[in-house]
Amino acid sequence: MNLQDKIVVITGGASGLGRAAAEYLATKKGAKVALLDLNAKAGAETVAALGEDKAIFCQTDVTSEESIDTSISAIMAKFGAIHVDINAAGIPLPCKILDKEGKATSLEKYATVIKVNLNGVFNVMAKCAEQMAKNQPDEKGERGVVINISSGAAYEGQIGQSAYSGSKGGVNSMNMPAARELAKYGIRVNSIAPGLFGTPMVKSLDEKVQKILISMCEAPKRMGEMVEFSHTCIYLVENSYVNGRCLRLDAATVMQAR
Numbered sequence: 001m002n003l004q005d006k007i008v009v010i011t012g013g014a015s016g017l018g019r020a021a022a023e024y025l026a027t028k029k030g031a032k033v034a035l036l037d038l039n040a041k042a043g044a045e046t047v048a049a050l051g052e053d054k055a056i057f058c059q060t061d062v063t064s065e066e067s068i069d070t071s072i073s074a075i076m077a078k079f080g081a082i083h084v085d086i087n088a089a090g091i092p093l094p095c096k097i098l099d100k101e102g103k104a105t106s107l108e109k110y111a112t113v114i115k116v117n118l119n120g121v122f123n124v125m126a127k128c129a130e131q132m133a134k135n136q137p138d139e140k141g142e143r144g145v146v147i148n149i150s151s152g153a154a155y156e157g158q159i160g161q162s163a164y165s166g167s168k169g170g171v172n173s174m175n176m177p178a179a180r181e182l183a184k185y186g187i188r189v190n191s192i193a194p195g196l197f198g199t200p201m202v203k204s205l206d207e208k209v210q211k212i213l214i215s216m217c218e219a220p221k222r223m224g225e226m227v228e229f230s231h232t233c234i235y236l237v238e239n240s241y242v243n244g245r246c247l248r249l250d251a252a253t254v255m256q257a258r
């Protein structure tokens with residue numbers, strides 16, 4: 001699918017990877033972007049920088065159907081269609097199974113991560129797919145593309161990442177059934193599993209921890225650049241033959257246990 005004049009919904013679009021993709025797609029590929037995020041201040045700033053003709057911000061909680069419905073209505077009223085959905089909203093909340101005293105963690109903490117990172121992805125994907133299915137197919141028969149953001153932690157989660165890894169593994173496992181089901185509408189579904197990118201989520205970690213994480217990158221031995229993430233989103237939108245898969249974007253990194 002060609003991105004020129006297409007409407008791209010990006011959750012987590014007010015920060016980090018989501019915001020970087022929004023800026024790149026709007027300024028370099030001629031797309032119009034809808035940013036769905038909890039953070040109203042950062043969302044408004046991003047829209048101001050891109051221009052209101054190219055961007056809309058909708059304060060959204062991806063865990064709430066009602067909140068997404070309201071945002072989708074606003075996007076349809078402004079731009080009239082949805083062609084691409086990039087689901088990057090996520091939280092990294094650590095969650096050990098047992099605490100220092102050997103006591104089981106509360107289910108609530110685990111469930112919070114699953115609710116945002118996994119249920120939130122399904123929630124937004126389903127609502128966007130409903131709109132995509134109404135599009136006229138392009139010359140390749142495509143009506144929409146979904147890109148869900150997973151993580152390298154889906155494969156080699158570290159100690160304390162049972163909830164996070166579980167949520168991201170779930171995102172990857174949805175690729176195939178979603179791609180199969182939505183194929184008849186001309187909608188493709190893939191995920192990206194980033195390694196280490198210097199977003200606010202990662203920069204909030206202790207510097208010592210960041211150095212240890214970089215040391216686990218094989219080559220190149222550095223954090224990923226925002227443009228490298230944006231290019232991967234573009235590749236997945238433009239290459240019609242990639243479907244139902246997860247693309248690892250991680251410099252051959254294999255995370256150690258801690």
Ligand SMILES: NC(=O)c1ccc[n+]([C@@H]2O[C@H](COP(=O)([O-])OP(=O)(O)OC[C@H]3O[C@@H](n4cnc5c(N)ncnc54)[C@H](O)[C@@H]3O)[C@@H](O)[C@H]2O)c1
Nearest residue numbers: 012015016017037038061062088089090151196197199201
């Ligand atoms: N940065 C990395 O190295 C890295 C590595 C692997 C995976 N990821 C994944 O990439 C995605 C983006 O991460 P990032 O590093 O850009 O993080 P970030 O913290 O910079 O951005 C995440 C955004 O999601 C929003 N958000 C959180 N909960 C939400 C909710 N309930 N509803 C709507 N918005 C919500 C936040 O407000 C924030 O703006 C996440 O899913 C993360 O798990 C990031």
